[in-house]
Amino acid sequence: MCPYTTAKIKEKIGSGIFDENPGLILCGEMVGPDNPYVPQDTYDVDSVDFFIFDLMEKQTGSFLDIRRRREITGQFGLKNVNNYGTYEPKNVHTKAKEVIEKLDKEGREGILLKDPEHEVPPVKYTTSRSNCSDLHFAYRYYNDYGSDFVHSRVVREGFQSYEWDEDKEETRERAVRLGKSILHSLKKTIEERDKGEKITENVTIKVSDLRTAEKFKKHLEKQAVEFEVKEINELEDGYRVHISKVMRPTNDKTKSLLQGDLW
Known part of the structure; x- marks a missing residue:
């Protein structure tokens, strides 16, 4: 258990929600530039903060619906991830693309498509900017990250390009973006190590x-x-x-x- 994360949870979340709801598990993510695991400056957070995306019942493993989750977290002033609305399955792909394009420009990670009743497994949909950022980071430390981490992100780019029916120019732009994210950081690592510097x-x-x-x-x-x-x-x-x-x-x-x- 990380003592830093534990201290930040006590500082940012406190014990109130757990004292009044001992049967619930809080599911969230710590974000911000002072996160030593995944530092990010794209969330308008000065240091670190927590965003809740689910509340789960300990005994059953069932998740509370979005309305109830927001009601409980709101009582304790806790932040939730953004909600972009509820849509019929046949229409959700159109809205999802709009949101992904917006988040991509902001340098954000992506969205999670979730069944309000939690009967269908959620689907994570990431932005191209996020995929390339992850690859830039991973190839900087290419022998510290497994092939599954990098391979999945390259494949996501291919499928997104196909799904969005990109033309030759759009595909070329994506390919250049993808290639730069890999090559630039990898070359930097080689150059620094060749000079005797530690990575x-x-x-x-x-x-x-x-x-x-x-x-x-x-x-x-x-x-x-x-x-x-x-x-x-x-x-x-x-x-x-x-x-x-x-x-x-x-x-x-x-x-x-x-x-x-x-x-």
Whole structure:
């Protein structure tokens, strides 16, 4: 269990909703630039925040309907993911494309198509910008991320291009965008390693108490993550800790290939 995420849940969500609803499980996502796992600056969040997308009953595993979920979370001032409306299955693809195109321009991840009654499994639909952003990140650390992670995103791009019946120019633009997201970050990794530099992922966490940062450091050590605390900035409401994580598999593999070893 991550001590940093736990501290942020206590800070942002509190215990009220759990005290009054002990039989519910809160399903949500932590987003923002001070998320050390998936840092994002596209959600208009200064540090980190939580967005709820489901409430589940512990005993049955059943999900509450959207109306009830919003009613309960609203009582405690919790934020929900955006709701873009309810549509008949035969019409939802048209609206979904409109929303995806809008979110793509904003650099957002995508949408989840959900049955209000939870009888049909949900369908995740991601933007091209999100797919390419993930690939840019993954190929920067190409030997730290599995093939399933990158392969699925490339395939999504192919199917979306086909589904949207893109013409030659639109397909070319998508291909260029896709290729750049892979090649630019991969080449940067090779160039830096060839200069003897370590390939690192730089993240930040914001804490009100430095003891939380110490607990997070111990958490990384237990996960066998090689890292270095680069800087600690004192703020009016706490501290921002800058951490550099060494991506060991990518470092070792790149050095090996540069020395002449084969894949």
